[in-house]
Amino acid sequence: MSLEKQVVGEVVLEVHNLSASYNRKPVLWDIDFQLTAGQLVGIVGPNGSGKTTLLRNIMGLMEADSGYVRLFGKGLNEVRDRVSYVPQRESVDWDFPVSVREVVEMGRYRPKNLLRRLKTSDQDLVDQALEKVGMLEYAARQIGQLSGGQQQRVFLARALAQDADLYLMDEPFVGVDAATEDAILKVLTELKEDGKTVVIVHHDLQTAFQYFDSMVLLNTRLVAVGPKNSVFTKENLQEAYGGRLTVLSKLSQVIASSEFPVREKGFKEKTGKGDPQDG
Amino acid sequence: MDNWWIYDTSLWLVAGGTMLLSITAALVGGFTFLQKRSLVGDAVAHSILPGVAIAFLISGQKDPLWLMLGALISGWLSLAVMDYLNKHTKLSEDTAIASVLSVFFGVGILLLTYIQKKASGEQSGLEGFLFGQAAAMRLNDLYTYCALALLLISITIVFFKEFKLLSFNPEFAQSLGLPVGILRVLLNSMMVLAIALGIQAVGVVLMAALLITPSAAARNLSNGLKGMLWVSVIVAGFSALVGTLISFSAPSMPTGPWVVVCLSAIALLSLFLAPQKGLVARLMMQKRHQKKITDENLLKAIYHLGEKENSFAAWFHVEEITGIRDFETDVLKSALKRLIRKGLLLRQGHSFQFSRAGLDEARRIVRLHRLWEMYLNKRLRLKADHIHPNAESMEHIISPEIEAQLLEELDYPERDPHQSPIPYKP
Structure with missing residues (x-):
């Protein structure tokens, strides 16, 4: 979509001193970080740590108490076309009478084409997105007839159809089968290789370390942000997860002894310190 | 008016x-x-x-x-x-x-x-x-x-x-x-x-x-x-x-x-x-499944007789069949009729014999039963005397894809946990 060239290292997301609450109960305290382009970023933290709230705030789906969010150095409304949001699978009614294709078509809806039918070029993008996640043959199915993993892939296809530069996904790996996990990871890797940025809310630490390049570690406040190795230290994890530590200290030992393949590709600048650059 | x-x-x-x-x-x-x-x-x-x-x-x-x-x-x-x-x-x-x-x-x-x-x-x-x-x-x-x-x-x-x-x-x-x-x-x-x-x-x-x-x-x-x-x-x-x-x-x-x-x-x-979604349609589907289960159980009973007699080409009297497994008389009658109509059994007076297709079908059911027993025994570590009832119901449900997966995972076993041979297509 965008004609501007994606520069690896460009700041795509800046969250500035963001605080938010549900029913006056604070869920996020002064969250402040920046993310640069071309990486897979995991937002991790214990249950109720505000991961989903952070994502909803970035997407303007709820009011912040203070602070602001900038995307590509601009306000959300100026860059909507470049941002794609994948809500949690459980957030919709899968008995709804629509087909797989109709759901993916929704990724092509725009304020511009309000009241208008989708164009052939839109339909072509929908086909390609369905093919990428391996769901083209199921295009005519009603969404309730799919397995959980297939439903998640439909949501992913809808995001791909948006053809964005920044993808924000809420728990896309929850309740999916191995085939879907592979399919999602493959798509995510391709997106990254195209210089796009994917930010994923994820609750499982073990797989988070395998999937992502960078992490935002959250527990109501920001515990740590940066390349995964610098975030996943014993101290940080203890801070984020508080009391339940026996498993975690084991896990951070495993990580420290580098049993996992550690890669750091296309990541030159430490986030949080550089100034936002113009794209 | x-x-x-x-x-x-x-x-x-x-x-x-x-x-x-x-x-x-x-x-x-x-x-x-x-x-x-x-x-x-x-x-x-x-x-x-x-x-x-x-x-x-x-x-x-x-x-x-x-x-x-x-x-x-x-x-x-x-x-x-x-x-x-x-x-x-x-x-x-x-x-x-x-x-x-x-x-x-x-x-x-x-x-x-x-x-x-x-x-x-x-x-x-x-x-x-x-x-x-x-x-x-x-x-x-x-x-x-x-x-x-x-x-x-x-x-x-x-x-x-x-x-x-x-x-x-x-x-x-x-x-x-x-x-x-x-x-x-x-x-x-x-x-x-x-x-x-x-x-x-x-x-x-x-x-x-x-x-x-x-x-x-x-x-x-x-x-x-x-x-x-x-x-x-x-x-x-x-x-x-x-x-x-x-x-x-x-x-x-x-x-x-x-x-x-x-x-x-x-x-x-x-x-x-x-x-499909209506109550009647769902009742009818249940009925169909019930019939399928009876038919398969009957084929299995005749197969067990064949194993006992060491011949699958023999003719078996109705009373021999009911001696292996209890069937209600009406249910048995209509199941036998269905199997004959489908060309899976041959009849002569009160005796019955497998057709070739019938023997294949019986083998398939017994195979699924014994494979599933094998799986329960090996993978779920259930004891050999606990697995039969579960296999009785699963044999009617396992699809060809699951069967292929079972075969691969168990590496084509020859005998089930009770040491009965697992029948394959000859």
Whole structure:
């Protein structure tokens, strides 16, 4: 979509001193970080740590108490076309009478084409997105007839159809089968290789370390942000997860002894310190 | 018999108009139904009454535009109050809905009684608002209502794509930057208006049925939104026609109850008779599965006999078969008949023999049984004397794909945990 060239290292997301609450109960305290382009970023933290709230705030789906969010150095409304949001699978009614294709078509809806039918070029993008996640043959199915993993892939296809530069996904790996996990990871890797940025809310630490390049570690406040190795230290994890530590200290030992393949590709600048650059 | 009414043009105009109003309610109600706001729709329908009554008091006549305006205002007010109670009090949603419904409706009845007692009230025809009275409708009013109905239908067609997304996943719509707030106000206003129009046909009390029941009936019959809406529109139109004709043929018969009786009958039929999703279809499927299980058990019993006699080509008497496994006489008779018809068994007097296809099929069932026992024993570490009952049911369910997976995972075992050979295709 965008004609501007994606520069690896460009700041795509800046969250500035963001605080938010549900029913006056604070869920996020002064969250402040920046993310640069071309990486897979995991937002991790214990249950109720505000991961989903952070994502909803970035997407303007709820009011912040203070602070602001900038995307590509601009306000959300100026860059909507470049941002794609994948809500949690459980957030919709899968008995709804629509087909797989109709759901993916929704990724092509725009304020511009309000009241208008989708164009052939839109339909072509929908086909390609369905093919990428391996769901083209199921295009005519009603969404309730799919397995959980297939439903998640439909949501992913809808995001791909948006053809964005920044993808924000809420728990896309929850309740999916191995085939879907592979399919999602493959798509995510391709997106990254195209210089796009994917930010994923994820609750499982073990797989988070395998999937992502960078992490935002959250527990109501920001515990740590940066390349995964610098975030996943014993101290940080203890801070984020508080009391339940026996498993975690084991896990951070495993990580420290580098049993996992550690890669750091296309990541030159430490986030949080550089100034936002113009794209 | 007195057939004057068939030739009465004004009757057919009123019938057509009532159908149009009902169709509009069903169409807009489809989105209410899918947003799971049926109760809200019911509350709004009851809450419209005070608005209508006040509009009548102010304008002093039953002018359709005034009545619609009053309905719109009090319908919206009820929505706003429900929303406020939800957000700012600790009342649960159903409590908020129920209180709004009863308070507004109570006030409405109060006002209606007051109007009835006034001199002008007798000609008002407002009592038709409770249960609907198509026969009492004036043609001029009907034209205005129908124009509004057509407007609602066209808006639904124009905004179809957006309403679909808004009902399915409003947060995603918002993330796309669509004007969700405006669309929601539009859809809510359409619901209020559609209810106000539908009330002309069926009355306040039964309005929710007209809004929701057509969709409930249609959902069983279609997996797509367009299909569902088409079916619900047809159901609503037909019911409205029936209701109107009955209310015309019997003097002072209210329209609403007949429309709703007809609607409910269709909804019940759809609940029972819908292909695939209907209760009857599901019962029939259970029946089919039961037969399949009996047939397979019978083949298995004969196979066990063959194993005992060391010959699968032998003829076995019925009594030998029942000696292996108990079958009820009727069940056994019909199962044997089915197997012969399918060409899986051959008969001679009271003795039976496998055909080639029958032996293959019997092998398959025994193989699945023993493979599954193997799996339970190896993978789930269940003891050999605990696994038989489970395998008895699983053998009928395991699909060819699962069988292939089992074979691969167990590496084509030769004997099951009880040391019986696992039969493969020769």
